Amino acid sequence: MTQNTPDLPFNISDHHVWRPYTQMKTTPAALKVKSAQGVHIELEDGRRLIDGVSSWWTVCHGYRHPHIMQAVKAQMDRVPHVMLGGLTHAPAQTLAQRLAALAPGDLNHVFFCESGSVSVEIAMKIAMQSWINRGERGHTKFVCFKGGYHGDTLATMSVCDPEEGMHSLFAGGLQQQLVTALPRDESAREAFEALISTRRAEIAGIITEPLVQGAGGMKFHTPETLAYLRDVCDRFGLPLILDEIMTGFGRLGTMFACEKAGVIPDIMTVSKALTGGTLPLAAAIASSRLFADFWSDDAGAALMHGPTYMGNPAACAAANASIDLFEQEPRLEQVATIEALFAERLPEARDFPGIVDVRWQGAIGVLEFPAVPELEALKARFVDAGVWVRPFGNIIYLMPPYVITADELDVLITATLNVTRGWAKDHFV
Numbered sequence: 001m002t003q004n005t006p007d008l009p010f011n012i013s014d015h016h017v018w019r020p021y022t023q024m025k026t027t028p029a030a031l032k033v034k035s036a037q038g039v040h041i042e043l044e045d046g047r048r049l050i051d052g053v054s055s056w057w058t059v060c061h062g063y064r065h066p067h068i069m070q071a072v073k074a075q076m077d078r079v080p081h082v083m084l085g086g087l088t089h090a091p092a093q094t095l096a097q098r099l100a101a102l103a104p105g106d107l108n109h110v111f112f113c114e115s116g117s118v119s120v121e122i123a124m125k126i127a128m129q130s131w132i133n134r135g136e137r138g139h140t141k142f143v144c145f146k147g148g149y150h151g152d153t154l155a156t157m158s159v160c161d162p163e164e165g166m167h168s169l170f171a172g173g174l175q176q177q178l179v180t181a182l183p184r185d186e187s188a189r190e191a192f193e194a195l196i197s198t199r200r201a202e203i204a205g206i207i208t209e210p211l212v213q214g215a216g217g218m219k220f221h222t223p224e225t226l227a228y229l230r231d232v233c234d235r236f237g238l239p240l241i242l243d244e245i246m247t248g249f250g251r252l253g254t255m256f257a258c259e260k261a262g263v264i265p266d267i268m269t270v271s272k273a274l275t276g277g278t279l280p281l282a283a284a285i286a287s288s289r290l291f292a293d294f295w296s297d298d299a300g301a302a303l304m305h306g307p308t309y310m311g312n313p314a315a316c317a318a319a320n321a322s323i324d325l326f327e328q329e330p331r332l333e334q335v336a337t338i339e340a341l342f343a344e345r346l347p348e349a350r351d352f353p354g355i356v357d358v359r360w361q362g363a364i365g366v367l368e369f370p371a372v373p374e375l376e377a378l379k380a381r382f383v384d385a386g387v388w389v390r391p392f393g394n395i396i397y398l399m400p401p402y403v404i405t406a407d408e409l410d411v412l413i414t415a416t417l418n419v420t421r422g423w424a425k426d427h428f429v
């Protein structure tokens, strides 16, 4: 019912859309988008913004790449959706086969779903049930890391950083996991291995984002740290889950971040750039070793999961077309070009008042401050400067579409540095 109720302090019809991570009372109105093309978002009022965050890290080929548009349209004309229970279709078959070929090692078995969070839930479920199927009870907890982020659903919230993450509010209602600091150096490793060995009988697996913890603040760790986690998992017989939802599909310069460390996980989760930012799709990709744990004459050993829209044909067609583009166009070279331009331009920010750190890797550039005061005003300044940049936590960051030209990237970086410099002068000394 849209009729306004006098005792409510807001106008119902202004707020049918409940927005993400948003205090609806104090937030400025959302900007209305009319269209988008390439790296540009065009607003209803005619303004055009360069997208500096690739629509939450998805739009790697830019908006409306004709190859993806055409593939989705053609698929919509054949079959937009059909259930994956008992039925299958070429887009899902082909995509699973291509993901298995792209993913390292024996990551060969692709379980589709519609969102990154759900793919992490599925990965956790696969890990837990693999123990049960092998007749080893009690492996119900995950080792996860401070600064980590794996989604907004209840189980994924439990493996996020419980204090710094967005989910501390719910702490009492979540499964208690074994949250610890990433063992970044020799001194941390002893304590880490002590934790693993004392709690081993309870541990279902170790989960981390490889090399960059994204929503937890774009914190980097080294390939050596990742390789160490793989080594610990091998020594203690634990599955390693790598959440490549943000890092996957080229963001760090290789197809998957784990390649940079020569690490092969037991389960990998992908989403975000999987469809090039066109349609919702995600997957948990499991090793043949884990898949074998579900291979049985016992129906009870099956993976009991099946999202209604899993393997949606249009979304799979989009993902196949997106992978075509990685093969046909120089995407990873473009990421290397972005990285080189970050290396050239971002160090200038090291002189800004208050700056804590300036870092970049692949197509991620980060300016870290003690905090980001006057967040909404800062966001508005970016829009006024013609760029769509969305600081969060204590960072201002850039993650442009890989197809951004050197000129467009120059405009984006220049605007970001200018706005940030002015804002930093106002708030730090």
Ligand SMILES: *Cc1c(COP(=O)(O)O)cnc(C)c1O
Binding pocket: 114, 115, 116, 117, 118, 120, 149, 150, 151, 152, 209, 214, 215, 243, 244, 245, 246, 271, 272
């Ligand atoms: C975005 C993200 C998720 C959650 O994906 P959704 O599609 O938003 O549910 C999980 N893990 C990582 C690393 C992410 O960046």
